[in-house]
Amino acid sequence: IRYPNFTDKTGDIxxxxxxxxxxxxxxxxxxRGFFVGVESASQQTLDRIRKGVDIYRELAxxxxxxxxxxxxxxxxxxxxPGETEAxxxxxxTFVEESRFDNATxxxxxxxxxxxxxxxxxxxxDEVKEERYRxxxxxxxxxxxxxxxxxxxxxxxxxxxxxxxDG
Numbered sequence: 001i002r003y004p005n006f007t008d009k010t011g012d013i014x015x016x017x018x019x020x021x022x023x024x025x026x027x028x029x030x031x032r033g034f035f036v037g038v039e040s041a042s043q044q045t046l047d048r049i050r051k052g053v054d055i056y057r058e059l060a061x062x063x064x065x066x067x068x069x070x071x072x073x074x075x076x077x078x079x080x081p082g083e084t085e086a087x088x089x090x091x092x093t094f095v096e097e098s099r100f101d102n103a104t105x106x107x108x109x110x111x112x113x114x115x116x117x118x119x120x121x122x123x124x125d126e127v128k129e130e131r132y133r134x135x136x137x138x139x140x141x142x143x144x145x146x147x148x149x150x151x152x153x154x155x156x157x158x159x160x161x162x163x164x165d166g
Contacts, residue, residue, distance in 0.1 A: 016054075020064050033071030033101070036062060041094035042087035045080055048119065062098050071101040078135055079108040079128030082121035088131050095138050101146055103139045107132050 006017040026034075038058065040046050046055055065072050076091065095103065107128045110117045123131075 016058070018061055020061060023061075023065055023068055023070070027068065027070075032069070033073070034065075035073050035075075038062070038074045039077050040080070040083075040087070041091040042083070045083050045087055048082050049077070049080060049116070059094065059098070062100075066099050072098075073102040073104075074100050075104040075106065076135060077106045077108050078131040079123040081108070081110075081116055081119035081123065083108075083123055083131075088135075092135065092138050095135065095142065099142055099146065100139065102143055105132055105135050105139070 006014055006019070006022055036058070038055075039049060041055065041059065062072055062074075076095075078088065078091075108116070108123070110122065
């Protein structure tokens with residue numbers, strides 16, 4: 001389903017256009033979950049990434065969606081140039097509080113020819129790998145808690161392919 005007020009041409013939800021009232025419309029339309037590319041919980045990091053979003057507004061929407069029962073999945077990047085330990089700790093707290101059903105984490109790697117390649121504050125590889133490990137541990141724990149709460153319940157699932165064993 002495409003909602004022209006807050007989705008792009010592929011149907012992906014754009015948090016910068018979504019309003020809290022739209023969550024009711026999504027739910028009524030049968031949507032029970034969606035992906036949002038949060039990337040970071042630090043406004044400073046997002047400004048350096050040039051994401052052009054207000055993280056506080058987006059975080060409030062994510063929290064409102066998860067509180068209403070939506071399954072929200074996301075992605076994060078760790079080690080973007082200029083990311084401080086305090087900003088990373090802010091991300092860990094955000095992941096704990098937001099309760100994403102799942103999150104993919106990427107380690108920033110400089111690519112020749114990109115603006116980020118030449119930014120000050122390149123994070124050492126060993127720090128990026130340690131942050132990746134810590135973030136995935138927190139998210140794995142959150143996902144396990146969410147999944148454990150579903151044990152013994154009946155869930156609706158969409159199967160798009162089956163192997164020979166059924």
